[in-house]
Amino acid sequence: MNITRAQTEQLAGLVRLELTAAEIDQLVEQLPKIVDYVAQLQRVETTTVAEALPPTEQLRADTVKPSAATDAILAQAPDRTDRLWKVDAVFS
Amino acid sequence: MSYRTISDVHRALQQKEVSVVELVQASLAAIAVRDPQLGAFLRTRPQVLDEAVAVDKRLVAGAPLRPLDGVTLAVKDNLNLVGEEVTAASKILERYRAIATATAVARLQAQGALVVGKTNLDEFAMGASTENSAYQMTKNPWNTAMVPGGSSGGSAVAVASGQSLVAVGSDTGGSIRQPASFTNLVGFKPTYGRVSRSGLIALASSLDQIGPFARTVEDAAAVYQVMAGRDENDATSSNRAVDDIAAALNQPVKNMRLGLPREFFGPGVDPGVTAVVEQAADVYRRLGATVCEVSIPHARDALATYYIIQPAEASSNLARYDGIRYGRSVRDGQGLSGIYRQTRDAGFGAEVKRRIMVGTFVLSAGYVDAFYYHANRVRAMLREEFDRVFDQVDVLLTPTSPTVAFPLGARTADPLTMYLADLLTVPANLANIPAMSIPGGFTGDLPVGIQLMAREWDEAAIFRAGAAFQRATDWHTKSPPT
Numbered sequence: 045m046n047i048t049r050a051q052t053e054q055l056a057g058l059v060r061l062e063l064t065a066a067e068i069d070q071l072v073e074q075l076p077k078i079v080d081y082v083a084q085l086q087r088v089e090t091t092t093v094a095e096a097l098p099p100t101e102q103l104r105a106d107t108v109k110p111s112a113a114t115d116a117i118l119a120q121a122p123d124r125t126d127r128l129w130k131v132d133a134v135f136s
Numbered sequence: 137m138s139y140r141t142i143s144d145v146h147r148a149l150q151q152k153e154v155s156v157v158e159l160v161q162a163s164l165a166a167i168a169v170r171d172p173q174l175g176a177f178l179r180t181r182p183q184v185l186d187e188a189v190a191v192d193k194r195l196v197a198g199a200p201l202r203p204l205d206g207v208t209l210a211v212k213d214n215l216n217l218v219g220e221e222v223t224a225a226s227k228i229l230e231r232y233r234a235i236a237t238a239t240a241v242a243r244l245q246a247q248g249a250l251v252v253g254k255t256n257l258d259e260f261a262m263g264a265s266t267e268n269s270a271y272q273m274t275k276n277p278w279n280t281a282m283v284p285g286g287s288s289g290g291s292a293v294a295v296a297s298g299q300s301l302v303a304v305g306s307d308t309g310g311s312i313r314q315p316a317s318f319t320n321l322v323g324f325k326p327t328y329g330r331v332s333r334s335g336l337i338a339l340a341s342s343l344d345q346i347g348p349f350a351r352t353v354e355d356a357a358a359v360y361q362v363m364a365g366r367d368e369n370d371a372t373s374s375n376r377a378v379d380d381i382a383a384a385l386n387q388p389v390k391n392m393r394l395g396l397p398r399e400f401f402g403p404g405v406d407p408g409v410t411a412v413v414e415q416a417a418d419v420y421r422r423l424g425a426t427v428c429e430v431s432i433p434h435a436r437d438a439l440a441t442y443y444i445i446q447p448a449e450a451s452s453n454l455a456r457y458d459g460i461r462y463g464r465s466v467r468d469g470q471g472l473s474g475i476y477r478q479t480r481d482a483g484f485g486a487e488v489k490r491r492i493m494v495g496t497f498v499l500s501a502g503y504v505d506a507f508y509y510h511a512n513r514v515r516a517m518l519r520e521e522f523d524r525v526f527d528q529v530d531v532l533l534t535p536t537s538p539t540v541a542f543p544l545g546a547r548t549a550d551p552l553t554m555y556l557a558d559l560l561t562v563p564a565n566l567a568n569i570p571a572m573s574i575p576g577g578f579t580g581d582l583p584v585g586i587q588l589m590a591r592e593w594d595e596a597a598i599f600r601a602g603a604a605f606q607r608a609t610d611w612h613t614k615s616p617p618t
Contacts, residue, residue, distance in 0.1 A: 071493060083507075
């Protein structure tokens with residue numbers, strides 16, 4: 045399967061990876077090989093089959109209770125103001 | 137002072153031949169001597185000595201032995217311990233400290249297990265050789281020019297080289313069983329949902345399970361038994377009662393039905409490996425089991441199915457690492473999306489980036505039906521075939537890995553050759569079923585694992601068959617050169 049350089053760069057944008065030109069070069073070479081390998085699955089006829097669903101045994105009751113260790117979580121913020129995470133401008 | 141099994145340790149503790157502190161000191165000393173060459177541990181836990189003192193006090197006060205008292209445990213560094221570093225062998229989690237202990241590990245500690253350190257892995261458990269760690273290489277103690285397998289290579293090497301008595305890891309597509317096979321250990325992946333995943337750093341949430349490494353099936357059972365069972369912090373953990381495995385361990389295998397699925401003996405499987413599995417089948421025949429050939433046609437498609445579903449789930453799970461809330465953060469004034477992009481580029485290694493890209497590709501509009509949904513339909517077909525085959529047989533016997541341990545560096549240049557290492561282990565994850573690798577023999581100087589698989593929730597059948605095999609053979613008593 046052909047995956048162009050432009051498609052690879054678009055994918056990198058979607059997944060928020062700022063790849064170097066060398067990394068893009070490598071992925072342009074590798075991605076089609078991996079996708080070709082998994083694409084062999086398309087010869088399997090599945091039109092009459094339902095997808096496997098992940099099992100979920102039992103959901104918790106939807107009740108309010110104290111959350112995890114908030115202070116321990118906030119203490120790990122790369123940057124914060126009081127109890128808020130601080131980030132660069134959203135629109136630049 | 138060297139104890140090879142939990143029952144050895146317990147006998148010594150009961151006879152006051154050794155204290156828990158001495159057992160922990162011996163483990164830390166072994167790490168200091170052996171690990172500079174092997175690289176199993178990312179870090180040790182000095183506080184484990186205080187924990188050992190507390191256990192000794194209990195025992196001196198007359199408390200009965202708990203199932204894991206005195207048992208030194210190595211924990212894969214994708215499992216959380218509260219307040220402690222945990223990296224998943226990734227630079228993106230630098231400086232991160234866990235906010236809660238993984239349920240499985242907490243249960244082991246509550247029964248006396250002593251966590252001596254955290255072990256190396258492929259970054260975010262993506263790999264089959266432990267070469268993808270951002271921190272260090274781990275070497276196989278049977279031959280230090282060889283990989284230990286992966287992704288739980290550090291946990292395997294810790295036990296195989298006598299640095300800890302047992303270990304835990306995670307298995308998404310073989311990450312416990314394949315390194316167990318490469319290092320002459322027992323490695324077990326329970327049924328999906330049997331052990332809580334709470335506190336395990338997620339790779340692929342519909343496939344991940346936590347499980348033990350040990351020298352014997354009996355010890356693997358002891359560790360598994362403590363971890364298993366419902367946890368309300370994991371909605372996929374099962375309410376089913378957990379079988380008492382101790383009872384299964386002593387049952388003979390006479391008249392047990394074993395199947396050899398022909399798809400697991402095809403091209404790509406080393407003849408030396410196949411020969412070991414055929415000898416194992418003979419052992420079972422001598423013990424009175426029936427052995428027949430069976431077929432699981434879509435097992436041939438399992439690897440391609442896996443390498444769609446797993447990267448898809450991984451790409452979603454890894455979206456949370458964004459440099460905003462914890463871990464590494466690169467900030468040089470290029471706006472919010474700059475933080476995301478630069479943090480992720482600096483923090484993730486090449487294999488992680490590759491899987492994020494592949495996973496997002498197979499989920500993207502235009503391709504999602506042909507790849508991701510299609511793979512989930514094939515997964516459903518595979519599960520049905522396993523269901524049918526377990527109407528004919530109790531346990532499946534196969535090789536664990538197509539090859540023995542391969543040389544360091546041999547597969548790092550071509551991702552697909554590394555993926556092929558998972559050929560025979562991914563079917564169990566896709567089918568949600570339990571599977572175990574057990575020492576089955578050697579080819580040349582390197583160990584070969586045999587794999588046992590059973591129906592969903594029938595862990596007991598695997599432990600029964602595995603324990604019987606170890607009573608009849610002595611492969612598990614062989615240790616690597618020191």
